[in-house]
Amino acid sequence: MNARVLTNEFAKMRHLHVWLLVAVLFVVVAGIGLYTAVINPDFDRVTASSWNTLLGGIGSGFSLAAPLLLAAIASRHVDAEHQGGGWLLSATSGLTPGGLCRAKLLALGLLVTGVTVSASVLFAATGFAFGIDAPWPAGRWIGLTLCVLVVNLVVLALHIVLAARIENQLVGIGIGLLGTILALFSTAVPAWIAHLTPWGYYALSSASGYVDGVLVAFSPAYASIAGLGLVAAVVFALFTRSFDHQEI
Amino acid sequence: MNVFFAELIKLKRSLSWAVVILLPIILVASGSIMTFIDGRGLEDGWNTLWMRSMVFYGLFPLAVGIAILASLIWRAEHRGSNWNALMAGPTSSLRIVLAKAAVIAVLAVIMQGIALATVLVLGKVVFGLPGWLPPQYLAVSVVVVIACIPVAVLQSWLSMQMRSFAAPIAVAFLGAGFSAFLLVVGLDAAIFVSPYAAVSRATQLGTATFADTGDITLAVLAMIAVASLLLSAVLAAANTLVLERSDART
Numbered sequence: 176m177n178a179r180v181l182t183n184e185f186a187k188m189r190h191l192h193v194w195l196l197v198a199v200l201f202v203v204v205a206g207i208g209l210y211t212a213v214i215n216p217d218f219d220r221v222t223a224s225s226w227n228t229l230l231g232g233i234g235s236g237f238s239l240a241a242p243l244l245l246a247a248i249a250s251r252h253v254d255a256e257h258q259g260g261g262w263l264l265s266a267t268s269g270l271t272p273g274g275l276c277r278a279k280l281l282a283l284g285l286l287v288t289g290v291t292v293s294a295s296v297l298f299a300a301t302g303f304a305f306g307i308d309a310p311w312p313a314g315r316w317i318g319l320t321l322c323v324l325v326v327n328l329v330v331l332a333l334h335i336v337l338a339a340r341i342e343n344q345l346v347g348i349g350i351g352l353l354g355t356i357l358a359l360f361s362t363a364v365p366a367w368i369a370h371l372t373p374w375g376y377y378a379l380s381s382a383s384g385y386v387d388g389v390l391v392a393f394s395p396a397y398a399s400i401a402g403l404g405l406v407a408a409v410v411f412a413l414f415t416r417s418f419d420h421q422e423i
Numbered sequence: 424m425n426v427f428f429a430e431l432i433k434l435k436r437s438l439s440w441a442v443v444i445l446l447p448i449i450l451v452a453s454g455s456i457m458t459f460i461d462g463r464g465l466e467d468g469w470n471t472l473w474m475r476s477m478v479f480y481g482l483f484p485l486a487v488g489i490a491i492l493a494s495l496i497w498r499a500e501h502r503g504s505n506w507n508a509l510m511a512g513p514t515s516s517l518r519i520v521l522a523k524a525a526v527i528a529v530l531a532v533i534m535q536g537i538a539l540a541t542v543l544v545l546g547k548v549v550f551g552l553p554g555w556l557p558p559q560y561l562a563v564s565v566v567v568v569i570a571c572i573p574v575a576v577l578q579s580w581l582s583m584q585m586r587s588f589a590a591p592i593a594v595a596f597l598g599a600g601f602s603a604f605l606l607v608v609g610l611d612a613a614i615f616v617s618p619y620a621a622v623s624r625a626t627q628l629g630t631a632t633f634a635d636t637g638d639i640t641l642a643v644l645a646m647i648a649v650a651s652l653l654l655s656a657v658l659a660a661a662n663t664l665v666l667e668r669s670d671a672r673t
Contacts, residue, residue, distance in 0.1 A: 196590070199597050206604065243487065243596055247589035254588060258502075344588035345438050345495060352446075352487060356453050363460045 180270060184252075184282035193252055193283070200244045201290045205297055208236025212298070217390045223309035224390050227383035229298045230312070230319055231390075236294065237323050238358035238377035242330060245287070246351025249334035250344045252279055257342050273415035276339050280332050280411070287327050295320040315382040315392065322380035322395045329373050329407040330354065336414050366396070376403050426514055426522035430496070434526065439495045443530050446488040447480070447538035454479040455545050469546055469556050474630040476542050481567070481626025483599035485534075486574055486619045490595035492530050493578035494588045496523060501586045507671040516666040520659055523583070524576040531571035539564050559639050563628045566647050570625035573618035573654035580662040599623065606633040614650045618658070621651050 188194060212232030217224040256262050256275065265275045299316060337347040354374040361369040361378035369375030379396040434440075454476040458465065465471040500509055509519065539561075546552040574595075581591035602620035605613035606627070611634045613620035624634060625647050631637030 191587070192590070196593050199593055203597060203600055207600065210604065240596075240600075244593060247593040247596075250589035251587050258586070343438060345442070345491065348491060348494075348589055348592055349442065349445075352484065352491075353449070356450065360453065360456065360460070363457060 180274070180278045181282055184278050187255060188252065188282070191251055191255055193248060193286070196244060196248045196251060197286045197290055200240060200248070200287075201294060203240040203244065204233075204236035204290070204294045206236075207239055208232035208234075208294070208298065209301060211235055213301075220305045221308045223312070223392070225305070225307045226302055226309060226312050226316075227390050227392055229302050230315065230383045231381070233295060233298050233319060233323065234377065234381045237291075237327065238362070238374070239355065241327055241377070242354030242358050242374055243348070243351045245327065245330050246334045246347050246354070248283060248287075249279075249331055250338045250347045252283060253335055253338035254344050256339070271419040272339065272421070273418040276335055276415045276418060280328075280335050283331055283335070284328050287331055288324060291320060291324045291327055295323075312382075312392070315394065318395050318397065319380055319382040322397070322400045323377070325400050325404045326373065326376045326380060329376070329403055332407055332411045333373060336411065339418065340414075370399060373403065373407070376400055426518045427525055430522050430526040433496075433499060434530075437495060439492050439530060442488060442491050442495070443534050444537060446484065446491075447534045448541050450480045450484040450488075451476045451538045451541040452545060455549070458550075465550055465552065468552050469554070469560075470629070472546050472550065472552065473542060473556070473560055474632065476545065477538070477626045478630055478632050480538060481623045482603050483596055485571070485622055485626065486595045486599040487592060488534060489527065489531050489571060489574045490578045490581075490592040493523075493527050493575065493582040494591055496527055497579065497582035498588060500583075510669065510671040517659075517663045520576075520579070520663045520666060524572075524579045524655075524659060524662075527575040527579055528572050531575055532568050535564055535568050535571065559629060562644060563625065563639065566628065566644050567622065567625040569648050570618075570622040570651045573651050573658060574622050576655050576658040576662065577618050580658060580665070583662070583666065595619065603633070609634050614647060615653070618651070618654050621647055621654065625651075 208229075209232055212218055212228040215228040215231075218228045219225055253276075256265075262272050262275065266272060270278070295316065299311065302311065334347050334351065337350065338344060341347065354372070357372050358374040358377045361372075361375035362381070362384070364375075366379065369378045376396075376399065379399050381393055382395050383390060383392050385391075455472060458475060465475075500506055539556075542560075543556060546556065578591055578595060581594055585591050598617060599619040602613055602617045602623055605617070605620055606623060611624070614624050627633050627635040628643065628647075629635065629637065629639040
């Protein structure tokens with residue numbers, strides 16, 4: 176894959192208004208997350224629990240908005256190839272369908288990374304703007320951001336493969352909607368159940384949460400999320416390789 | 424009417440039935456699954472069950488479900504040369520708009536029926552509640568169905584305009600989220616502007632959540648119904664005007 180392939184993917188996004196969907200993702204995450212954090216009674220603007228509510232806000236914002244919107248982003252960007260005969264066109268110009276999927280993951284992944292990091296910075300900036308006295312929990316903050324980023328990229332990769340493999344985009348969107356439910360429930364189920372689906376890992380990323388009604392600090396499940404990232408990378412590589420060996 | 428029946432024929436082998444059946448069952452049930460996970464009981468019987476099942480379902484999954492149906496219904500017209508066939512046919516824009524919206528609304532009615540049946544099955548079989556669902560919730564269900572109509576008209580318009588399958592669904596998600604926010608802050612008048620707010624508000628009737636007081640009065644029912652019908656008429660008229668100005672695509 177070269178730079179021209181990647182540039183081409185960004186060029187396709189312009190007419191598909193993918194940036195708009197990405198902006199929607201940012202707005203919804205910021206809206207839901209900041210609102211739930213700031214109205215939380217534990218957001219006292221003084222103690223460390225204020226930072227914990229903001230960390231919780233990042234988690235709930237992404238787990239509610241990302242599953243469906245990442246499905247929509249991937250579907251929008253991949254469906255164009257189905258509609259315009261793009262698979263064959265790319266293959267005849269030297270870029271295999273698997274290569275095209277990898278280029279799409281890289282291009283969309285850059286945007287999703289931008290959204291995830293910007294949202295995290297926005298939440299931190301909000302905390303500083305409120306003048307929270309307790310020190311900023313840098314380690315957990317960066318850890319949560321990285322974990323959410325990995326889960327977002329894994330979900331994105333899953334939807335790119337789905338959208339490419341199954342032409343009817345209902346399937347991908349339906350799975351995205353189901354993913355939203357799974358992400359929401361994963362916060363309430365035992366950890367081993369949360370490990371079963373990619374969306375459950377949003378709950379495993381949490382850096383704060385309620386134990387018996389008290390807001391406490393957690394350490395995100397780094398090992399589980401690293402495992403998810405590794406497995407997803409291998410599976411994505413295998414799937415996209417198999418695309419290259421199929422007739423278009 | 425012929426246009427409407429033509430749309431029904433198109434539904435025969437469509438995947439929309441999977442959405443119509445599975446979406447309400449999964450989402451209504453999932454609202455109550457939390458009751459199991461948390462180990463909380465249904466303190467107020469059927470009222471609590473309705474609240475846990477319906478309010479979540481109405482917040483965004485219902486609007487997203489209607490959006491998916493609208494995308495499926497319009498998908499056929501955007502493929503091959505079907506759009507040009509639609510433009511070249513003798514059917515007036517108004518009839519196309521009404522037939523498309525009507526078929527989506529009919530599917531939404533069936534979805535609400537299935538949602539209601541799911542609540543009944545959950546209450547009787549899973550939770551073993553005494554008696555039956557209080558009759559006022561049947562009236563609420565009728566209002567939910569009416570409130571689905573403007574969402575159906577709006578989503579039909581969006582799916583007509585956007586050739587993408589996913590984009591109108593993202594709009595519904597964003598619209599429903601924003602409308603939920605307006606209802607959280609107690610801005611009940613949002614139902615006159617946003618179809619998503621109208622449908623969310625209808626599912627909250629009698630639950631004392633969001634903008635609801637917990638009392639189901641005739642005034643509130645009438646307000647949501649009137650808002651829904653007004654929005655439907657305005658959106659259908661606007662959609663017709665836009666379609667009237669559309670042309671074949673080369």
